[in-house]
Amino acid sequence: MTLPVSIIMIEDDEGHARLIERNIRRSGVNNEIISFKNGTDAMKHLFGADGSGLVQKGHALLILLDLNLPDMTGIDILKQIKENKYLKASPVVVLTTTDDSQEIKRCYELGCNVYITKPVNYENFANAIRQLGLFFSVIQVPPAAS
Amino acid sequence: MTADAQRRRAMLQTLLLSAGFLVLVAISAASVLLVNKAREDNAWVVHTVEAESQISNLLLEVRRAESATRAYLLSGAPQFLAEYQAAATTIVPALDKLTAFTSDNPVQVASAAKLRQAVEQRLSEFARGIERVKNNDVSTAVTVLRNGASTGAVETIGQAARDMRAEEDRLFRERTDTADRTQKLASSVTIAGSGMVLALAFGSVLLVRQSSRARDLAENRLRDANLNLEATVDERTADLREANDEIQRFAYIVSHDLRSPLVNIMGFTSELEELGGDIFRRIGGLTHEAAGGPPPAAGEIALEGPDQQLSVDFAEALGFIKSSIAKMDRLISAILNLTREGRREFQPEKIDTRAFVETIVSTLAHQAAEAQAEIHIEPLPNLVSDRLALEQIFSNLIDNGIKYLKNGVPGTIRIRGRTKLGYAIFEISDNGRGIDPRDHQRIFDLFRRAGTQDKPGQGIGLAHVRALVRRLGGTMSVSSELNTGSTFTITLPINWNASNRNADK
Numbered sequence: 001m002t003l004p005v006s007i008i009m010i011e012d013d014e015g016h017a018r019l020i021e022r023n024i025r026r027s028g029v030n031n032e033i034i035s036f037k038n039g040t041d042a043m044k045h046l047f048g049a050d051g052s053g054l055v056q057k058g059h060a061l062l063i064l065l066d067l068n069l070p071d072m073t074g075i076d077i078l079k080q081i082k083e084n085k086y087l088k089a090s091p092v093v094v095l096t097t098t099d100d101s102q103e104i105k106r107c108y109e110l111g112c113n114v115y116i117t118k119p120v121n122y123e124n125f126a127n128a129i130r131q132l133g134l135f136f137s138v139i140q141v142p143p144a145a146s
Numbered sequence: 147m148t149a150d151a152q153r154r155r156a157m158l159q160t161l162l163l164s165a166g167f168l169v170l171v172a173i174s175a176a177s178v179l180l181v182n183k184a185r186e187d188n189a190w191v192v193h194t195v196e197a198e199s200q201i202s203n204l205l206l207e208v209r210r211a212e213s214a215t216r217a218y219l220l221s222g223a224p225q226f227l228a229e230y231q232a233a234a235t236t237i238v239p240a241l242d243k244l245t246a247f248t249s250d251n252p253v254q255v256a257s258a259a260k261l262r263q264a265v266e267q268r269l270s271e272f273a274r275g276i277e278r279v280k281n282n283d284v285s286t287a288v289t290v291l292r293n294g295a296s297t298g299a300v301e302t303i304g305q306a307a308r309d310m311r312a313e314e315d316r317l318f319r320e321r322t323d324t325a326d327r328t329q330k331l332a333s334s335v336t337i338a339g340s341g342m343v344l345a346l347a348f349g350s351v352l353l354v355r356q357s358s359r360a361r362d363l364a365e366n367r368l369r370d371a372n373l374n375l376e377a378t379v380d381e382r383t384a385d386l387r388e389a390n391d392e393i394q395r396f397a398y399i400v401s402h403d404l405r406s407p408l409v410n411i412m413g414f415t416s417e418l419e420e421l422g423g424d425i426f427r428r429i430g431g432l433t434h435e436a437a438g439g440p441p442p443a444a445g446e447i448a449l450e451g452p453d454q455q456l457s458v459d460f461a462e463a464l465g466f467i468k469s470s471i472a473k474m475d476r477l478i479s480a481i482l483n484l485t486r487e488g489r490r491e492f493q494p495e496k497i498d499t500r501a502f503v504e505t506i507v508s509t510l511a512h513q514a515a516e517a518q519a520e521i522h523i524e525p526l527p528n529l530v531s532d533r534l535a536l537e538q539i540f541s542n543l544i545d546n547g548i549k550y551l552k553n554g555v556p557g558t559i560r561i562r563g564r565t566k567l568g569y570a571i572f573e574i575s576d577n578g579r580g581i582d583p584r585d586h587q588r589i590f591d592l593f594r595r596a597g598t599q600d601k602p603g604q605g606i607g608l609a610h611v612r613a614l615v616r617r618l619g620g621t622m623s624v625s626s627e628l629n630t631g632s633t634f635t636i637t638l639p640i641n642w643n644a645s646n647r648n649a650d651k
Binding site: 013015016019022068097098100118119121122123125126 | 402403405406407409410412413414415416417472475486
């Protein structure tokens, strides 16, 4: 974990956030995790006050995104991230309870890198997160566009 | 136009017609009566005229007899004698006739009697005079005749005849008046009756026109209503579709949102389990250390007595929580799947039903062999319907048939089909354990099952099948007795298209 990658977690359910974080840590990933409980705060952080995304220039990010947020849908956030020139290279992992095939398809079409359904079966969940950890260690998070 | 008013009008119409008929009958009867009366009146008038002519006739004959007698007295010529005899013979019958003619009137009867007496007296005087002349006693004969005049017979005759004539004149006037009145009455009755009939006919025509106008109006309204009906049906269908969509969305959102907390409950229960393991391991280690024994090997939990019991209870409680969560998750997933099915759009296509069912049966062949069940497929009518929905319907029902056979009895499952009035009727019957009639409704409810609970299942299959059959515009029923097997009957339209059930989109 030599890359200074920050993990941005957008998840309204605190319990889910805690479980995700624990399992990430358990899989040996020690990167900084910044969590947001709603879309608005996350957008402010990602795109900055001017909404241009310039604030994230030079930062390597990995985004964990829940689709069901209280103030907006994760799909919208995904779309805007993938349309922004500073952010579009950042990998986005969609982590949600929905296993609707239409929605999964839509997310992949919009450019999400991984789609994980939060299973109620905890072993599966833990496994998924651990694989995600593995994934973190394998992927080359691109150096931020300079 | 209300039904009440229509009934009133029809009754009025009938009343008018019957009134018209009655008036006609009355006029006819009155006419017949009045004509008869007029004829009678006229007969009476004629009668009066005849009576008068009889009187004149009689007087004439009396005068003729008198003048013949006189001539005979003067001349003694025998032709006057003959004339006298001719006149005398007609007088008595004329007198009789007059008496008969006037017998209906007491006044005339009295006058006639008086007249008869006077005429007879006169006649006897004539006869006596003639007798004298025959004996050549002319002077006596003249005296007799003169005496006769002085006895007043002549005057009496004149008087009586005048009286009778006056009476007949009176009667004549009276009867003519009566006849006139009768005729006037007849004509006025006819006129009044005709007027009434005309009035009734006019009323009738008015009524008929009114009802035909009402009928036209009703026809127009009916046409409008028919036109509106289509629009109303469309409107209602749209409302229903909206309501259905709403329910689908609601079910989806609810079941979806229920899963979210479940992830936490399960996650932290697992965390607790791990924590529990750590805690009990630690207790074990500490107990061992306190007892002065060697530290236990890593990862091993060495507990004794009450501590071990605590650990077992802890694990048991967590086990119950986890199995309940798993069950709840399965139920929620089932609802989610059902609502997802409800949202799926059907694609009607032509299906060779028999080949299609054979394919389904072949995928179930393994289960069938295990249950020692034979599946017979009889000729089935082809349909245009949604393939995936049909597949779920048939595979669920056949699978149920295989699943709920009687233990130890080789199973026979039969799939039959026929068509009726644009519908295909399929029957899937088995010789399995059957369903108590009390449970026939219940088995179609979500999460409800019936009979011995020795097979895995959520109680979703039949609810799902029935929802699909309904969406395909069909109906479904079961007939079954305990221990004699069950028959599920599905009725589906042969030509399903999205438009006839698009309310379920």
